[in-house]
Amino acid sequence: MEKLFSKLGGITIRRSRLDITLDILRIAMKGAKKTQIVYGANLNSAIANKYISKMEEYKLIEQKEDMFITTDKGREYREMAKELEIH
Helix, strand or coil, rough: CCCCEECCCCCCCCCCCHHHHHHHHHHHCCCCCCCHHHHCCCCCCCHHHHHHHEEEEECCCECCCEEEECCCHHHHHHHHHHHHHCC
């Protein structure tokens, strides 16, 4: 599990790398700036950069100008996770 925590009503919840990846894919479905990904996925900039770089490397998202967009491969990945009830 990733060493990231999210506070929800005073309760600290640890999120998996998969949860974070799926959050980023969801946020970038219609295109999102890095700031939107950072806030939407509740990440700090350094962690977001690591995820975005790795997801670009695996072609799950792509950058067009200042926007990040979920690719077809990223959509398929997200759908498979839903079908397998991983998320």
